[in-house]
Amino acid sequence: MNDRFQRESIGDGVWFSSVTDPKFKHNRISANLLVGLESETASVNAALPFILRRGCRSCPDFTMLNQKLCELYGASLSCDVSKFGGYQVLELSIYGIDDRFTLDNAPLARECAALLCDVLLDPKLSDGAFDEQDTALERQQLVDTIEGQINDKRLYALTRCKSLMCAGEPIAVDKYGSIPDAKAITARSAAEAYRRVVETAQVELFFVGSGDPAEAKETFRKAFSGIRRSPAALEKVQTALRADRVREQTDEMDVAQSKLVMGFRTGEIKDRRAFGGMRMMVALFGGTPTSRLFTYVREKLSLCYYCAARFDRLTGLMFVDSGVEKQNGRKAYDEILRQLDCVRRGEFTDEELTATRLLMQTSLEAVGDSLSATEEWYLTQIVGGAQYSAKDESALLDEVTREDVIAAAGQVTLDTVYFLTGKEAE
Template sequence: MTKNITRIPICDGVTFHSIGEKRFKTGRLTAAMLLPLSAETASANAVLPYLLRRSCRRYPTFRALNEKLSSLYGASLQAQVYKLGEVQVLAVSAVGLDDRYALEKEEVAGELAELLCSILFDPAFENGQFRQEDIDQEKRQLIEQIDSEFNDKRIYAQIRCEELMCRDEAFGVGRFGTKKRVEALTGGEIYSAWRRALSSARMELMMVGGSDPQKAVEGFQKAFAQVSRKEILPCATQIIAKADRVKEFHDVMDVAQAKLVMGFRTGIAVPGGDVTAMRLMSALFGGTPHSKLFLNVREKLSLCYYCSSSYDRHKGIVMVQSGVEQKNIEKAREEILRQLQAVQEGDFSAEDLDAAKMSVANSFRTMSDYLGGLEAWYLSQAFEKTVLTPEQSAEAVGGVTKEQVVKAAQTVSLDTVYQLTGKEEA
């Protein structure tokens, strides 16, 4: 399936991406601000998109903004914060009816772009800053998100392992910063974060759907013409090719099920290296129900309640996470490393590789099934040398050889082992 994909420069560091896709009755328009991840600024940045989506000077109250959204066939505003390697992404999105289905031929996409510009560039300030009531509410909700990740020990263990593994790298900073920093945030800090984002962030404007992008492009060009764009902050990720030693960490908490997380360096990351082969390696190793970790560590040996691997292609690391009984931690660790060695030695069949290829290719193709998936796909390629459609990437998977997968596996080295166990067991 070929999509109509165009890139239009708006100004320094700002690019508009139009992904023409007429299968959907709605469209999605997103302003993504990309900033270097830093412990000093992460929390103030993280609050920002949630604050911006609340209101703007033109629609200063929640009610006024929602009345405007309702008039646009029930459009909605969304905010999101996540990491791409050592880059913090702050995204504000508007989702609404595709222009082709507007009853009076209204240009909904153009109006959503205008609204998004109002939200980004003209917030509803009070005494020159964001309103304190809004700040307090968004800080509270962000703290609740941080607490929810802490309370889910499966998520917490992986975050904690990444934090310890990369504690001397920007990647060790959480996407929301820390709870303590969020609690201490002032209106002045958040205002400074807003000014910094508008003047210095790399911005990717994403439009997905069947509407004509021209009105949206013109709206953003007009808005950015009023902004002084200073030196754009560099967005890069430090890639460490190999672990020089294995680091061991152990936390004790009130948990019923112990967690074992192992972090590996690969050195293979975008924009260089055979990322597709490493994706397949991770799938073959522990990314599917046909993988070695699932079939051997979990099913055959019953050492884990769950055991899987994931590959971060922007940072070039592989994480293996598992839920285990305390008595089985060392056995599970040894078996996980044994299964990795098997992949490194090419001890897998053509059928194993085909199953991994099918799983990875299907995961790519399903990204086209919804607007948010398509947007995430293309935004995640912001640092790639060549932009590919999900279908093109799925086809590329089929051409990867066993030798390429083995070569990718041989770059994997254990960096960090993290254990989270219960108090009584400890």
């Protein structure tokens, strides 16, 4: 990963970051608006990128917008909503070839940035409201998306466990909000939310690719200079460091395969070394194909269809999720905790530790192979208050010792157990 990351302020709460690597032939330019997750505003906020994607004042419909994208050598314009810790990230991005590959070296990066500015900051409004039809279509799409989440039972169970574990905190709020709030979105309420977000969100602009980001940066600087801004500070979302008790919840649905999710708190991570130790501990415990959970719970004991651990670096939470037969739920639970105790006692080999490190470092090396993955890496760093590269993290893992891993496992406490299982036969 031959990246050169730079970040600078170009306005009040507006930051421009660039990552350049000559191996790419395209550039990805994106605008990420970060707002605190709140149950009252999550749904209407989530609809905004999709409403904005339908057109702007200079290209007021899909036909004209797509024609403009074709003129930009087939550039693509996309939108998304994601969740980083306790923040909702509203994203608009444009992807196009670098200026080197255009006829007569046309300034494509500048033109792509200008179109993205138009879509973000000069939307199609009528009497202070979005288009009624556009809003209705995206409102229904949002409702369908929320309703469809239950179809992915693994993701649903993870989300449910997190909402129980962090009830009342921003971390517990779904990035799409709720169905009642989504159904209540109107063309005017969406426009009001848009004005609020543009005024108060922290804006993280990215230019990732092989080109020169200077013209795109200047385009954004000029565009935001005329926008009234009073951005909220981007602060780390706090949650409890240790569990004071274990909460258990069982839900019954028409499912053939039960889902067991265990939510853990990982204590205070005081420095980078401790962070590296926690990252490697979670990977050794359940984050790789050679992990304790995969080797013992799934392969040797055949207690589940899958069993994996994941660590959220922005919240300090660890989740273990597995797909099990209903009658094996308690056995899997006991064995997961037994394997965690094994790590706490240092009952793992040097070969396991080495394999874990190498797999993690291989994964980190792959970050730079994708424009979107590179952007996501640095956006996660920014939200977490850091600016480390994937190479930096790979070097950190080289410093992690067996003692660091054992210490990390020792401060993990079980908080919530969620079991999604089939209904009893009547």
